[in-house]
Amino acid sequence: MTLSIDKPTSKKPPRLRDKTITLAHGSGGRAMQDLIEALFVQAFQEGPANALEDQARIPLDELTAQGDRLAFTTDSFVVDPIIFPGGDIGTLAVNGTVNDLAVSGAIPRYLTCAMILEEGLPMQTLRQVVASMAAAAKQAGVAIVTGDTKVVPRGGADKIFINTAGIGVMRTGVTPAAVHIQPGDVVLVNGPIGNHGATIMVARGELSLETDLQSDCQPLNGLVDAIVSVCPEVKAMRDATRGGLATVLNEFAESARVGIRLIEDQIPVDDAVKGLCELLGLDPLYLANEGKLVVVVPPEQAEEVLAAMRSHPSGTQSQIIGQVTEGQWVSLKTAFGTERVIDRLVDDQLPRIC
Amino acid sequence: MTLSIDKPTSKKPPRLRDKTITLAHGSGGRAMQDLIEALFVQAFQEGPANALEDQARIPLDELTAQGDRLAFTTDSFVVDPIIFPGGDIGTLAVNGTVNDLAVSGAIPRYLTCAMILEEGLPMQTLRQVVASMAAAAKQAGVAIVTGDTKVVPRGGADKIFINTAGIGVMRTGVTPAAVHIQPGDVVLVNGPIGNHGATIMVARGELSLETDLQSDCQPLNGLVDAIVSVCPEVKAMRDATRGGLATVLNEFAESARVGIRLIEDQIPVDDAVKGLCELLGLDPLYLANEGKLVVVVPPEQAEEVLAAMRSHPSGTQSQIIGQVTEGQWVSLKTAFGTERVIDRLVDDQLPRIC
The missing domain is CATH 3.90.650.10 (PurM-like C-terminal domain)
Structure with a gap:
């Protein structure tokens, strides 16, 4: 199941009391829903995502106005350490997919964000990474419109892996290859x-x-x-x-x-x-x-x-x-x-x- | 960098001599290229992917012929064990994203496939998972058109994680919510x-x-x-x-x-x-x-x-x-x-x- 970044909701987001990621945050239940609403939706709805009326449902005429082909790409990020001088795994995950689209001659438009989190990851680290993603998306002018969260027990993964997939519109007549x-x-x-x-x-x-x-x-x-x-x-x-x-x-x-x-x-x-x-x-x-x-x-x-x-x-x-x-x-x-x-x-x- | 599943190449695919996944398979160099050509391109070009002339570049008029909106979704799969009665992580990764698109009222069309592999994963296991993905894609009538491969050192992940993102076309007038x-x-x-x-x-x-x-x-x-x-x-x-x-x-x-x-x-x-x-x-x-x-x-x-x-x-x-x-x-x-x-x-x- 994918949980989508909806338009801003009127209700107040839940407060996250957990100091670290637990298995419940990947369960599909209440804890996961709270994490998504408190962290992801809050961060990602700041950008052009506001333009979307519902989940990741994108009017095709908005795309055909910019070009004649869709570019579609994906990348997973497993960088170690996850925070380094000049950025973190979140900056990398957004810019990596933006750049993949851009070099194909496309105008990058929409990104997904799928996270695999290790049980025990400090919530503060996740907050920082999510904030970096939101800032990078804003800078690049793309919207993060849908996502997924999985949690694996301690030792099953190393802290945090992120996948971003992206779509962009290829300008008519521009076909680098x-x-x-x-x-x-x-x-x-x-x-x-x-x-x-x-x-x-x-x-x-x-x-x-x-x-x-x-x-x-x-x-x-x-x-x-x-x-x-x-x-x-x-x-x-x-x-x-x-x-x-x-x-x-x-x-x-x-x-x-x-x-x-x-x-x-x-x-x-x-x-x-x-x-x-x-x-x-x-x-x-x-x-x-x-x-x-x-x-x-x-x-x-x-x-x-x-x-x-x-x-x-x-x-x-x-x-x-x-x-x-x-x-x-x-x-x-x-x-x-x-x-x-x-x-x-x-x-x-x-x-x-x- | 994303490596795309191109149209069938005329040249013979390389033979994979390694019995297990090594760090070199995630390096961006020759070993990774060989893995992608020998395994992924061979398996995934069997489906409707043949229709594509170049990488993951999709003519927009082909999409507008089916509906008026694009559905865009993502899911990561971390199931343990990776092979189980009735399927494996590959079957799951394709059907999961196909189903996410389908229930939004969309006709599922194109998928990405991003793998995070643990160093030491038997090549035979990866072959089986990739074959399952190709079979599932064929059954669902979708094309896997682009992908990404990362390898983490032993202990950094558990065997294999897969992310699939997908796009589909939402039929005009059908808007379940x-x-x-x-x-x-x-x-x-x-x-x-x-x-x-x-x-x-x-x-x-x-x-x-x-x-x-x-x-x-x-x-x-x-x-x-x-x-x-x-x-x-x-x-x-x-x-x-x-x-x-x-x-x-x-x-x-x-x-x-x-x-x-x-x-x-x-x-x-x-x-x-x-x-x-x-x-x-x-x-x-x-x-x-x-x-x-x-x-x-x-x-x-x-x-x-x-x-x-x-x-x-x-x-x-x-x-x-x-x-x-x-x-x-x-x-x-x-x-x-x-x-x-x-x-x-x-x-x-x-x-x-x-």
């Missing part, structure tokens, strides 16, 4: 890479390091609007999450049967990330991001797209980082003038990064 | 209650019982079609999952500010469920179902709806079980002629039931 990429096209990124992966690594506390690192977690739909408005012919866009920039570029190369040559000097990496990578023998190209977009555009539009990206708050440090070639490899021209192949990751650098 | 319920309306159910809850209880193996009990897990969209075709004015429908029949009826009564009087004799309960309940001091009214629908219709249409339900394979044992009254309580007229209040569940009878 990796198969459209051709030799000569230009590859851009909207800022320094690796910050999320590096931040989580440090936040685990196993390295005994202190840094100023912050996750780059942010919504990318505004930046995508800026790109699409100057370049509706954008070839492909993807957010470089798990597996980092290297993985996205390999997926692009494989789908389009092309090569991609990167220029190391052009790829923005913050000093703190560089330092951590040198210390641990890691490659920032494979580190996860949560607010970084890889864009491929026709060469004659590259400069205009770059300017549009730099004019947007989420893209002030955007760079052209390489070009599509004949061939089949992703390669990197290093600062020393040598060239090395950037292959896919086989093993896992860091589990539970998102 | 609990607030429409009025005194005089008639309450029906499509067959014996409590089988799923009782089955899971026995399947945990803590009771040392042997029974022939099976979960009632099934898709309800066909049955809803049959109901709506004779009674588009249906007042309310809901699947009686967690918290059972009692919880649904209490939600109805609260939303519509009415009472509901049930007749105990009329409520179908299988002997095996009755026996287990007597043995353990449980009430079948609170036991979970995964294929049971509670329907409220105007009194003048009750017999016609009952006949339509009994003509459908998922409703051969349908019964009229009670009537809506003035007042505010759900009550049960017992076989002895006494009447007792059926309140909401406060605590949890059985965690991880779905």
Whole structure:
């Protein structure tokens, strides 16, 4: 059974007296109903959800007014730790799905929120995560319209896992897809890479390091609007999450049967990330991001797209980082003038990064 | 990042050599790509998903041809054990979301599938669950069009959790909602209650019982079609999952500010469920179902709806079980002629039931 985020009710929400999550909060009974009304409905009805008259029932003409296709996506989030510099699992869960929709060329509209909670989770932690989700949804201009809550006994899960599914409307005529990429096209990124992966690594506390690192977690739909408005012919866009920039570029190369040559000097990496990578023998190209977009555009539009990206708050440090070639490899021209192949990751650098 | 179930590819899927799930299967890299191509894409492209030309991009005119509103829902599944008589977590994950959509009056169309896997999960188990999902989707006539895979280190989750989100199209003019319920309306159910809850209880193996009990897990969209075709004015429908029949009826009564009087004799309960309940001091009214629908219709249409339900394979044992009254309580007229209040569940009878 799904409990939907209805329009604001006139009755006063129940007060939550429990200090931690108990199995009763997942029972389908009174305790679950109170949790949903006191926490989720209160937090999520603040946004554009108010526009909805009933549960998650969305008038189709409202969607067809914006485009001709629906984009539909899902992501589960299991990040550890659940709270980290620059965000928490709630910020991640909203922005992750917003970004998945945005890079497909869609205008993100509605999200679901399904939580798996471990018995014993402090109520205060859940409150913080839910508040982060509400704030992130507001920032991205999406509504969280329905949800689900499950509780597993202590030890059956680790604190909190969140799934968000999302729907968006694809603008008529805008159809980015990796198969459209051709030799000569230009590859851009909207800022320094690796910050999320590096931040989580440090936040685990196993390295005994202190840094100023912050996750780059942010919504990318505004930046995508800026790109699409100057370049509706954008070839492909993807957010470089798990597996980092290297993985996205390999997926692009494989789908389009092309090569991609990167220029190391052009790829923005913050000093703190560089330092951590040198210390641990890691490659920032494979580190996860949560607010970084890889864009491929026709060469004659590259400069205009770059300017549009730099004019947007989420893209002030955007760079052209390489070009599509004949061939089949992703390669990197290093600062020393040598060239090395950037292959896919086989093993896992860091589990539970998102 | 979401990986979408594309149209069938011409290239041969990779062979999975790993016998168990490893962290690399959640890395975003090669191992994850291979898992998705070898397992998910192969299984899920068998259904109507073939109709899709690209990822989860759905033409809006295909939806507007069926109705005027979109229904959007989500559910996570954490059932323990993951395989039980009558189904597994995969059957449950598909039918649960199909049923959520169906009872809102929608024609279920597209599902997502997001899995959280525990490191060490046998690949054979995952294969079985994925095959169940594909079979259930085929039976219900829905397509699984996109998904996500996360792996958590051993001990971070229990075997496998699945989230399915779903979209469906609401038929123009059909708007079941609990607030429409009025005194005089008639309450029906499509067959014996409590089988799923009782089955899971026995399947945990803590009771040392042997029974022939099976979960009632099934898709309800066909049955809803049959109901709506004779009674588009249906007042309310809901699947009686967690918290059972009692919880649904209490939600109805609260939303519509009415009472509901049930007749105990009329409520179908299988002997095996009755026996287990007597043995353990449980009430079948609170036991979970995964294929049971509670329907409220105007009194003048009750017999016609009952006949339509009994003509459908998922409703051969349908019964009229009670009537809506003035007042505010759900009550049960017992076989002895006494009447007792059926309140909401406060605590949890059985965690991880779905």
